[in-house]
Amino acid sequence: MGMPGTLRRYRFDFQGGEHAMSSPSSCRTEVLSIGDELMFGHIVDTNCAWLAERLMGLGMPARHFQTVGDELEDIVAAFRLALSRADLVIATGGLGPTDDDLTMEALAKAAGRRLVHREEVLDQMSARLKRPKDQFTAANRKQAQLPEGAEVLRNDWGTAPGVRLPLEDGREVYLMPGVPREMKGLFDAWIEPRLRARSPAVVLYRYYHSFALPESVVGERLKDLMGAGLNPDVGTRVGGGIVSVRVVGRGARREEAEAALNGVDGRVREALGEFFFGTDDTTLAVATFQALRERNLKVALAESCTAGLVAALLGAVPGISACLIEGAVAYANEAKMRVCGVREGTLKAHGAVSAATAREMATGIRERSGADLAVSVTGIAGPDGGSPDKPVGLVHFAVATPGEVIDEERRFLGYDRASVRDRAAHTALDLLRRAARAWKG
Amino acid sequence: MGMPGTLRRYRFDFQGGEHAMSSPSSCRTEVLSIGDELMFGHIVDTNCAWLAERLMGLGMPARHFQTVGDELEDIVAAFRLALSRADLVIATGGLGPTDDDLTMEALAKAAGRRLVHREEVLDQMSARLKRPKDQFTAANRKQAQLPEGAEVLRNDWGTAPGVRLPLEDGREVYLMPGVPREMKGLFDAWIEPRLRARSPAVVLYRYYHSFALPESVVGERLKDLMGAGLNPDVGTRVGGGIVSVRVVGRGARREEAEAALNGVDGRVREALGEFFFGTDDTTLAVATFQALRERNLKVALAESCTAGLVAALLGAVPGISACLIEGAVAYANEAKMRVCGVREGTLKAHGAVSAATAREMATGIRERSGADLAVSVTGIAGPDGGSPDKPVGLVHFAVATPGEVIDEERRFLGYDRASVRDRAAHTALDLLRRAARAWKG
Numbered sequence: 001m002g003m004p005g006t007l008r009r010y011r012f013d014f015q016g017g018e019h020a021m022s023s024p025s026s027c028r029t030e031v032l033s034i035g036d037e038l039m040f041g042h043i044v045d046t047n048c049a050w051l052a053e054r055l056m057g058l059g060m061p062a063r064h065f066q067t068v069g070d071e072l073e074d075i076v077a078a079f080r081l082a083l084s085r086a087d088l089v090i091a092t093g094g095l096g097p098t099d100d101d102l103t104m105e106a107l108a109k110a111a112g113r114r115l116v117h118r119e120e121v122l123d124q125m126s127a128r129l130k131r132p133k134d135q136f137t138a139a140n141r142k143q144a145q146l147p148e149g150a151e152v153l154r155n156d157w158g159t160a161p162g163v164r165l166p167l168e169d170g171r172e173v174y175l176m177p178g179v180p181r182e183m184k185g186l187f188d189a190w191i192e193p194r195l196r197a198r199s200p201a202v203v204l205y206r207y208y209h210s211f212a213l214p215e216s217v218v219g220e221r222l223k224d225l226m227g228a229g230l231n232p233d234v235g236t237r238v239g240g241g242i243v244s245v246r247v248v249g250r251g252a253r254r255e256e257a258e259a260a261l262n263g264v265d266g267r268v269r270e271a272l273g274e275f276f277f278g279t280d281d282t283t284l285a286v287a288t289f290q291a292l293r294e295r296n297l298k299v300a301l302a303e304s305c306t307a308g309l310v311a312a313l314l315g316a317v318p319g320i321s322a323c324l325i326e327g328a329v330a331y332a333n334e335a336k337m338r339v340c341g342v343r344e345g346t347l348k349a350h351g352a353v354s355a356a357t358a359r360e361m362a363t364g365i366r367e368r369s370g371a372d373l374a375v376s377v378t379g380i381a382g383p384d385g386g387s388p389d390k391p392v393g394l395v396h397f398a399v400a401t402p403g404e405v406i407d408e409e410r411r412f413l414g415y416d417r418a419s420v421r422d423r424a425a426h427t428a429l430d431l432l433r434r435a436a437r438a439w440k441g
Numbered sequence: 442m443g444m445p446g447t448l449r450r451y452r453f454d455f456q457g458g459e460h461a462m463s464s465p466s467s468c469r470t471e472v473l474s475i476g477d478e479l480m481f482g483h484i485v486d487t488n489c490a491w492l493a494e495r496l497m498g499l500g501m502p503a504r505h506f507q508t509v510g511d512e513l514e515d516i517v518a519a520f521r522l523a524l525s526r527a528d529l530v531i532a533t534g535g536l537g538p539t540d541d542d543l544t545m546e547a548l549a550k551a552a553g554r555r556l557v558h559r560e561e562v563l564d565q566m567s568a569r570l571k572r573p574k575d576q577f578t579a580a581n582r583k584q585a586q587l588p589e590g591a592e593v594l595r596n597d598w599g600t601a602p603g604v605r606l607p608l609e610d611g612r613e614v615y616l617m618p619g620v621p622r623e624m625k626g627l628f629d630a631w632i633e634p635r636l637r638a639r640s641p642a643v644v645l646y647r648y649y650h651s652f653a654l655p656e657s658v659v660g661e662r663l664k665d666l667m668g669a670g671l672n673p674d675v676g677t678r679v680g681g682g683i684v685s686v687r688v689v690g691r692g693a694r695r696e697e698a699e700a701a702l703n704g705v706d707g708r709v710r711e712a713l714g715e716f717f718f719g720t721d722d723t724t725l726a727v728a729t730f731q732a733l734r735e736r737n738l739k740v741a742l743a744e745s746c747t748a749g750l751v752a753a754l755l756g757a758v759p760g761i762s763a764c765l766i767e768g769a770v771a772y773a774n775e776a777k778m779r780v781c782g783v784r785e786g787t788l789k790a791h792g793a794v795s796a797a798t799a800r801e802m803a804t805g806i807r808e809r810s811g812a813d814l815a816v817s818v819t820g821i822a823g824p825d826g827g828s829p830d831k832p833v834g835l836v837h838f839a840v841a842t843p844g845e846v847i848d849e850e851r852r853f854l855g856y857d858r859a860s861v862r863d864r865a866a867h868t869a870l871d872l873l874r875r876a877a878r879a880w881k882g
Contacts, residue, residue, distance in 0.1 A: 039503050041494030042678055046485050048508070053482030062480050063515065065508035067489070074504065081522075237483060301749075301770065307756025308742075308749030311770040315748025318824055318858060320772075326780060327770030329742070329752040335767035335810065339780070369776060383759055417759055 027060035027199070030086035032068070032078055034093035034103050035178055039069040047092050047183055054187065058195050059203035059250065060088060070100040072109075079110030079173075087171050088195070093178030095160035097139035103175055104145060104163070111167060113147040121146070121161045124154055157185035164194065172198070201250050202257040208245040208268050211284055211430045213275035215243045221271035225264055232260040234268070241423050242284070245272065277433060285313040288429045291436035292323040292373075299432060300371035301327035302340045302361040304352065304378040305395060309425040326369045330361065340364035340376070353378050355396050355407040362400035373439075374400045375432045379410075381420045395424045399435045406435075468501035468640070471527035473509070473519055475534035475544050476619055480510040488533050488624055495628065499636050500644040500691065501529060511541040513550075520551030520614075528612050529636070534619030536601035538580035544616055545586060545604070552608060554588040562587070562602045565595055598626035605635065613639070642691045643698040649686040649709050652725055652871045654716035656684045662712035666705055673701040675709070682864050683725070686713065718874060726754040729870045732877035733764040733814075740873060741812035742768035743781045743802040745793065745819040746836060750866040767810040771802065781805035781817070794819050796837050796848040803841035814880075815841045816873045822861045836865045840876045847876075 031051050037043050045067065052062050066082065068074040075094065082089045094103030108115045121144035126133045143160055146152065153162030155177070163175040174191050176183045196202065210218070215238050219226070222245065225234040232249040245268050249260030269276055277287040292299055301310050301324075311327035314320050328339045333352055336342040341364030342357055350356040358376045366374035379395025386392035393412040398405055410427055412420045472492050478484050486508065493503050507523065509515040516535065523530045535544030549556045562585035567574045584601055587593065594603030596618070604616040615632050617624045637643065651659070656679050660667070663686065666675040673690040686709050690701030710717055718728040733740055742751050742765075752768035755761050769780045774793055777783040782805030783798055791797040799817045807815035820836025827833035834853040839846055851868055853861045 033506075038490070038506070039493055040497050041490040041492070044485060044487050044490040049479070049482040049485040051482070052480055056481050063510065065474075065479070065506070067506035067508075069504065303749075303752075305756075306753075307761075307765070308744075308752025308768055308770065309756065311744075311749025312747070312753045315746075315750065315770075315772075315822075315862065316859060320748075321826075324748070324770070325773045326776035327749050327768075327772075328780075329749065329756075329765070329768030329770070331756075331762050331768075332766045338809070339767060339769075368779070381756075385762075418757060421753075421756065 027088050028086045029055055029060045029062045029088045029090070030064045030066070030082040031055075031062045032066050032082060032089065032091035033178070034068055034070070034075055034078075034091060036069045036100070038067050038093075047178065047180055050180070050184065051090060051092075051187070054192065055090075055195075057203060057205045057248070058192070059199055059201055060195065070094060070102060072102045072106055075102055075106035076109045079107055083110060083167070083171065083173075087169075088198075089171075089173045090176070090191075091173065092176045092183050095143070095163075095175060095177045097137070097143055097160075101142075104143075104147065107163075107165065107173060107175065108147040111147060111165060111173070113149060113165070115145040116148045117141075118144050118146050118150075118152060120152055124152075124161065125159050128156075128159060153186055153190040155182055155186055156189070158182040162186040162190060164191070201252060202254045203248060203250050204254070204257040204261055205246060205248045206261055207280050208247070208272055208276060209278050209282065209284075209287075210243050210245075210272040210275035211277055211426060212241055213243055213272060218243050218245060218271060222268065225267065232264055234264065241426055243272075243275075274434065277430070284426055284429045284433070285317050288433040288436070289314065289317045289320055289323060291433045293319070295436055295439050297323060297372045297436055297439060298325050298370070299323055299436075300325050300365045300369035300374040301428075302336075302365040302374065302376040303327065303329050303428075304331060304336070304361075304376075305381040306377045306379075306421050306425045306428065307331060309421055310375070310377060310428045313425055313429060325371050326365070328365055336361060336378075339368075341368065351390070353380055353390055353394060353396060355398070355409065358396040358398035359400075359405050359407050362398035363405055366400040372402070373432065373435055375428050375435075376400075377424055377428045379420070379424055381417045381424075382415075383417055393420050395420070395427070397424075397428055397431055399431050401435060401439070406431075468529050469527045470496055470501045470503045470529045470531070471505045471507070471523040472496075472503045473507050473523060473530065473532035474619070475509055475511070475516055475519075475532060477510040477541070479508050479534075488619065488621055491621070491625065492531060492533075492628070495633065496531075496636075498644055498646040498689065499633070500640055500642055501636065511535060511543060513543045513547055516543055516547035517550045520548055524551060524608070524612065524614075528610075529639075530612075530614045531617070531632075532614065533617045533624050536584070536604075536616060536618045538578070538584055538601075542583075545588065548604075548606065548614060548616065549588040552588060552606060552614070554590060554606070556586040557589050558582075559585050559587045559591075559593060561593055565593075565602065566600050569597070569600060594627055594631040596623060596627055597630070599623040603627040603631060605632070642693060643695045644689060644691050645695070645698040645702055646687060646689045647702055648721050649688070649713055649717060650719050650723065650725075650728075651684050651686075651713040651716035652718055652867060653682055654684055654713060659684050659686060659712060663709065666708065673705055675705065682867055684716075715875065718871070725867055725870045725874070726758050729874040729877070730755065730758045730761055730764060732874045734760070736877055736880050738764060738813045738877055738880060739766050739811070740764055740877075741766050741806045741810035741815040742869075743777075743806040743815065743817040744768065744770050744869075745772060745777070745802075745817075746822040747818045747820075747862050747866045747869065748772060750862055751816070751818065751869045754866055754870060766812050767806070769802075769806055777802060777819075780809075782809065792831070794821055794831055794835060794837060796839070796850065799837040799839035800841075800846050800848050803839035804846055807841040813843070814873065814876055816869050816876075817841075818865055818869045820861070820865055822858045822865075824858055834861050836861070836868070838865075838869055838872055840872050842876060842880070847872075 066078045151164040160177045165173040232247045249257040251257035308329045330336040340361040342360040361376035362374045376398045382392035398407040507519045509519045592605040601618045606614040673688045690698040692698035749770045771777040781802040783801040802817035803815045817839045823833035839848040
């Protein structure tokens with residue numbers, strides 16, 4: 001399944017289907033995205049997927065998404081349609097100060113409410129912008145026009161307010177700005193607690209991540225937990241070599257939902273075994289950093305085909321400078337020799353892509369840098385450079401510790417250049433993580 | 442405007458609005474995305490934005506997007522709604538062999554057509570999978586059930602066929618698999634030519650990319666080209682330090698549209714000047730590679746705060762091994778000294794984040810590696826480590842050539858760690874690109 005760039009396609013074997021999830025609340029949920037920049041394809045709508053996953057976790061999965069541009073009649077029609085079939089409508093975008101920000105007006109029209117001035121919105125904007133209210137323009141003041149009966153949700157991440165509009169029959173509409181940071185801030189602070197209160201059940205979820213373990217093995221090991229309608233609900237999802245187990249626990253109270261989650265915690269960890277690297281937001285780079293940091297280990301890297309990707313992934317983790325001493329991107333053979341101390345004879349006898357070269361890269365960089373641990377990567381990322389003997393996708397790794405050097409070989413066959421590099425870099429991180437965890441100081 | 446991770450938010454000053462674009466064809470276009478994985482938030486729908494941009498370029502911008510899960514009734518309702526308000530409906534997803542792939546059946550229902558068996562689909566699948574037809578399962582055979590009157594669009598990138606269904610009043614529905622690679626392949630090969638034929642006007646577009654040039658400057662320089670209703674239509678978009686000028690040319694015939702584009706080519710290139718790095722799909726890394734390759738230059742990198750990101754961006758370009766000799770990720774001061782030859786006195790007197798250190802990093806790695814050119818990066822990516830004197834976001838760069846060393850300072854203030862690193866890495870690439878272009882062999 002080919003995916004562009006940094007995106008991962010997750011397949012999610014959701015046992016029991018949507019019904020099992022939505023039954024606790026029977027809430028029909030719809031998400032609206034508003035903005036010309038979406039219709040013109042200038043931005044990818046990441047808000048939708050983020051909201052969808054959160055709504056799923058709340059037991060009120062979205063059934064429809066709509067996206068429309070900045071035309072008033074289109075936004076009104078979208079709200080009308082949503083209100084005709086959903087109990088909960090969450091809309092993002094079109095709350096700014098300019099003339100083409102029409103979401104508030106459209107919602108008022110669709111819901112048959114007047115727009116009324118809400119001074120508290122200006123107070124909040126004034127406090128946030130550190131500017132007296134009398135300096136506000138007409139455009140700013142427009143942002144204080146809310147549908148009658150709306151609750152103002154304070155935006156601590158930007159100026160446009162969030163809005164909750166309760167309607168008859170318990171239906172609710174929430175409005176948030178389209179800027180992801182503001183949207184997420186508002187949702188977490190104000191909307192999620194209100195939705196939790198709305199839901200008759202508490203729904204909690206937890207992810208357990210593993211690397212390089214086949215999904216079928218995980219599925220086999222957790223088979224008995226994956227039946228339809230069970231609590232907790234257990235499923236897997238896959239992407240970029242990472243298999244994650246998702247556990248969704250439900251209960252009338254938080255303690256019950258937590259108990260449901262905790263009841264399978266040991267089983268899931270056991271099933272993933274040494275392949276398990278973390279829960280929830282923990283990336284493989286973060287897990288690797290944690291393993292190094294706990295043991296106060298210094299690390300060095302020697303990369304050929306990944307060309308800095310391992311270093312860049314680790315470098316994204318705040319605080320990594322305490323552990324990462326040095327990385328060598330040794331593309332040319334000459335660099336492998338000079339920087340990592342690979343012997344010319346090894347390159348001649350085995351080639352740059354070989355276990356022998358990987359071993360000398362790792363030991364060389366470790367010794368020269370004074371690091372405790374070192375990992376090396378050398379392979380053929382493609383699209384050219386492959387041979388029957390050493391095809392595109394062949395990658396050799398080595399991990400050097402004071403006592404020993406271990407080499408590993410992987411074949412990422414049928415992968416494009418970006419995928420070979422990505423998978424190889426993650427494999428290197430995982431080898432490093434395991435070596436750190438196995439460290440005998 | 443805060444954006445997560447690797448995503449870029451583009452703002453597009455589209456002069457003249459939607460109307461100017463849609464008037465050539467007056468085609469009302471709707472895009473449908475189908476799949477539970479979207480409703481559950483397990484994947485971000487990148488197809489929508491990609492299609493939206495292509496449709497925009499064809500002069501038939503999308504007016505509505507809908508997304509629904511794998512429930513038959515929801516898909517049927519989505520098609521019915523789309524067909525009630527659009528002339529052109531493009532749907533992705535739900536064409537696979539499994540039971541929850543129901544797009545074909547839903548379209549047949551919504552359009553009032555029977556499903557009929559199309560042997561040619563099995564022939565194509567057989568040829569692609571190199572498997573005789575009699576080995577196909579019932580699930581495979583299901584994929585050959587198409588709405589009556591459909592045109593089969595051969596999928597050379599996967600097994601599920603693309604479909605074009607012409608309806609009364611000139612309305613058309615296109616179906617494609619949701620896998621981005623297959624979707625793009627089918628669209629480019631079969632759908633775009635058909636849409637071009639449908640459009641009474643030929644619409645061509647071209648992007649001109651620049652780095653580190655303020656959008657306001659570009660806007661000022663091209664002001665007279667950016668009026669409403671002009672041909673070509675000229676606008677800008679911005680993201681990650683890259684300002685792109687988009688030119689859309691229209692004409693009754695291809696030559697006319699091309700002439701409209703070419704008529705402003707010189708003006709646009711002149712406006713972007715030395716900041717211009719490429720057109721259309723050319724990334725800054727690719728442009729840098731091209732500049733190096735043309736002059737047969739070897740390059741070395743010395744990175745501190747970007748920690749391999751410059752190397753990784755260059756490493757993503759096929760063929761880069763001809764130019765990139767070596768990269769040093771020198772996080773620790775000790776590594777800066779040992780690997781790049783930075784003097785202890787320099788680090789003590791000026792600190793690791795200083796012009797003096799950047800200069801010694803670049804000259805050191807250049808001399809040791811034997812490269813023609815070298816670039817260095819040292820800065821404070823945050824979130825910690827800043828001071829009033831040297832705040833988070835301060836980055837020093839240097840470029841070393843045989844004759845001279847040039848240093849540069851940038852302050853990416855208010856950026857998060859990922860953004861500082863991303864912007865710094867791109868700045869380093871741009872410095873490298875400029876140095877290569879200015880190269881006097």
